[in-house]
Amino acid sequence: MNTHYRALLGLGLPIVIGQIGVIVLGFADTIMVGHHSSVELAAASFVNNMFNLAIIFSTGFAYGLTPVVGRLFGEKKTFETGQVLKNSLLANTVLAALVCALLLALYLNLDRLGQPDELIPYMRPYFMVLFVSLPFVLWFNAFKQFSDGITDTKVSMWILLGGNLLNIIGNYILIYGKLGLPEMGLTGAGLSTLISRILMVVAYVVLFFFTNRYRHFRKGFSTGKINRADFTLLNRLGWPIAAQMGMETASFSLSAIMVGWLGSTELATYQVMIAVSQICFMMYYGMGAAVSVRISNFLGQRDFYNVNRTANTGFHIILVMIICTSVPIYLLRHHIGGWFTDDASVSLMVAQVIVPFLLYQFGDGLQINFANALRGIADVRPMMLFSFIAYFVISLPLGYIFGFTLNWGITGIWMAFPFGLTSAGIMYYLRFRYKVKTLGNARY
Structure with missing residues (x-):
């Protein structure tokens, strides 16, 4: 068992560190925009939630490559x-075209x-840059x-950290108009994000094609063919994962629309709160x-016993x-809002929403772990149904009931998330347990 802890920590910590870079970027974005203008912070909230839905949906599709x-x-x-x-690069390019078409339709209907x-003039340019x-x-x-699938997780860690550092520096320069450049506010934050995302792809291309690190895989990439078997397999695995992650994120993004009905402060x-929640989620x-x-590595070796032990x-x-994230967040609940904005009403509201946020941490951890365990054994289709039940049948309706029918406002909308995430985690766990039992070689 100790071997599993060491192996997972050795493999996972570089990924976690890379994700922390994303978290720091989200914090920096929100803090810089919030102190520039609370109106721009509200506009960023809506646009970011729409793009988070698209990005996490697309990231879920890419996860089909990992197993x-x-x-x-x-x-x-x-x-x-x-x-x-x-x-996979071809499949992701096709998906990019589809997602961009949907986002363009959303852009054309922002005012509806x-x-x-007062937020629409800030939303439009920021939306188009993203x-x-x-x-x-x-x-x-x-x-x-x-690179993660071949257990080379440190590469993505360093690229993410480097890209996010550049993004933060670019934010400071472009949002506030430093080094002789014009003060661009929220649009400047978007331009900085665009530049960093381009450079991160360039970094991977250089590493893959012009260094010895991936030389063993270049022949397959260069001479291997675009083929229906691989393309179909990636789509068969990618779409269910994208749907599962997309529905989870949609529960937050659609909740953001409901929050917008309450007002700019909310x-x-x-x-x-989304910036805070990303600390834990990432x-x-x-x-x-x-x-x-x-x-997935153990699955390739047909070692189902260690498949089970790894998940546990x-x-x-x-x-x-x-535990390590929830305790400090609770203790700092009255201070967190002030880090992002000088608006006292926002800070007070943040302190109130921290409690339902902490209530869903166990459910969030449960669903993340066993969703990834199911991806590892390529058992992804049932997750679409489980996600639909958890987020569209349970979470979103409860958010409306708590927020508007019971008049609990934004706290009520957040109170729905513990029900959705925990129910999803339980369903994923039961499915994984059943599937591994049917594969045999597992002990419970």
């Missing part, structure tokens, strides 16, 4: 591993979604899932990704992470 690469790597098939990366009128950056997110995801509060997900990679060990580690 494929992990299994091939476990079987030491380097040519096939390089070839499947080539097919019931958001405060729109241009989206294909680079998908290409980066393909390279990242490839929407600014929601953006602060850290747990980093360890969950390691669980998926390690399980991963959840133990995530439980410790839950």
Whole structure:
């Protein structure tokens, strides 16, 4: 068992550190925009939630590559591993075109979604800059899932940290108009994000094609063919994961629309809480990704006993992470809002919303761990149904009931999330337990 803890920590900590870089970026974005203008903070809240839905949906699709690469790597098939990366880049390009088409339709209807009128002039330019950056997110995801799948998690860590550091520096320069550049506010934050996303893809391209690190896989990429078998497999695995993650994120993004009905102060509060929630989500997900990679490696070796042990060990580690994040967040609940904005009403509202946020941490950790465990064994289709039940049948209706029918406002909307996330976690756990039992070689 100790071997599993050491292996998961060794594999997962670089992913977690890379995710912390994303967290720091989210904090920096929100703090800089919030102190520049609370109106821009509210506008960023809405746009970011819409793009988070698109990005996490697309990231879920890219996760379909991880079990494929992990299994091939476990079987030491380097040519096939390089070839499947080539097919994954094509699949992600097709998905980028589809997602961009949907986002363009959303952009054309921004003024029809019931958001405060004063926010629309800030939303439109910021939306379009992030729109241009989206294909680079998908290409980066393909390279990242490839390197993670072959257990080379440190590469994505360093690229994420470097890209996010550049993004933060760019934010400061472009938001506030430093180094002789014009003060661009929220649009400047978007431009900084676009530049950093382009450079992160360039970094992966240089590493893959011009260094010795991935030379064993380049032949498969260069001479391997775009083929229906790989393309179909990646879509068969990727779409259910994208749907599962997309529905989870949609429960937050659609809740942001409901929060917008309450007013700009509530929407600014929601953006602060999303930034806080990403601390926990990204850290747990980093360890969950390691669980998926390690399980897929054991699946390639047909070692189902260690498939099961890896999932259990991963959840133990995530439980410790839950405690380590929840305690300081609770103790600092009256101070967190002030880090992001000078608006006292936003700070007070943040302190109230912290309590329902902490209530769903166990459920969030449970669903992250066992969703990734199911991805590791490539059992992804049932998660679509479980996610629909958890987020669209349970969470979103409860959010409306608590927030508007019972008049609990933004606190009521957040109170629905513990029900959705915990129910999803229980369903994923029961499915994984059943599936591993049917595969045999597992002990409970």
